[in-house]
Amino acid sequence: IVAIDFGTSYSGYCFSLASNTKEIRQMFWGVEHGLRTQKTPTCILFNEKQEFKKFGYDAVMKYKSLPSSEAHKWYFFQNFKMSLYNTKVTSDMKLEASNGRTLPALLVFAESLRYMKEHALNTILEASYNTVCDPDEITWVITVPAIWSVAARQFMRLAAKEAGLISDMMSEKLVIALEPEAASLWCKEL
Template identity: 35%
Template sequence: MASNVQGKMLLVAAFDFGTTFSGYAFSLRDDPNKIQTNWNWYAGGGASLKTPTSVLLNQKGEFHSFGFEAEDYYTYLAEDGAHDDWRLFRRFKMVLHSSEHLMKDVTVEDDCGKQMEAFPLFVMSIEYLKKHLLTPVVNLNVGINEADIVYVLTIPVIWHDNAKRFMRDAAVEAGIDTSRLKLALEPECASIWRENTDTKNDVTVKEHTIWWSISDIVGDNSGDASKPNCAFNTTRPASGGTISLTPANSFLILS
């Protein structure tokens, strides 16, 4: 089933769901080396490839906004003393690192120290990233539907299996078809990518973004990075950032 989906995919999108910042990139099957990222997040007057992993809930406990929009709106409310019962959550991904006995009802604290189950926050975040991705995809005007997209979530190798299941369940709850969802372990995929590249690959640094040309990197949905053809993250000491490469031949997010 997974191979059939891979063969029919028209676009691969990778979500870098980070502890502090999140973002995505995508490329088309017909032009896999043309990696496209989002430049529509703005911070301090400048464009950013990533947005804070922050979720703002309104007074009814409903999703209001994500990222810079969530941070800015909460600040606006707080300045006027109108933020009572609004809830801002930051760095909640850390809960997945904390326990090998992780349960779906694990809780996190908002900015004021009030507890809430973490799972809905992951679902809301992935829903937001998915919806945000679909806007530039539609604007490409190449006839791609949501069902034509394969999604990749990169995950840390140190996570226990229940943390991986937690993230997969959140993505499925967010509306991603499980047959088009792949988990990719970060360092193993980096090693596999390096083993399958040669010195002919071009590396260009521009605006703190590095574009690497790689070939036929497609992860499987087991999240087993010991197999070839996976997405990856690796560190680049010169910048201190994290690079996320994703399938469909190549693309990258720099954090």
């Protein structure tokens, strides 16, 4: 199981291996930047060709290091999660980057989830000492706000499909969990 907390400001994940489901392992972020946090900023950076480049602390650092003559050509998104709240959510909606440029929201969300997926798979491989880890056997859990509409939740499922977490929209290998329900279930475990 890999549980992704795709947050408004910060994101992270934790996982458990089938060999020991009670042991929950958490990732720490920002070590290469002199930090050690349980989450990374929910920021994503695309280059001028609209290609994914960086996520989290790496996106922030890269964007800040770009000369202003270059930065205006790139797409830097932060705090974009709540764009799915209080709006008509469609699969072709756009998001506005820091500099006013726009990209399809589905691309921004899918690439963010793809990054988290790839990062998690690499971490799991390391944690399991490179034993075989079949990505198709992983159950993914993504938390979403309880205030989100059904359309916003479906949009996250579509983004997860585009990111390769699941192969079809009806897959039982993806759980869209409401944040307060996930918190309540965790409290029962304590």
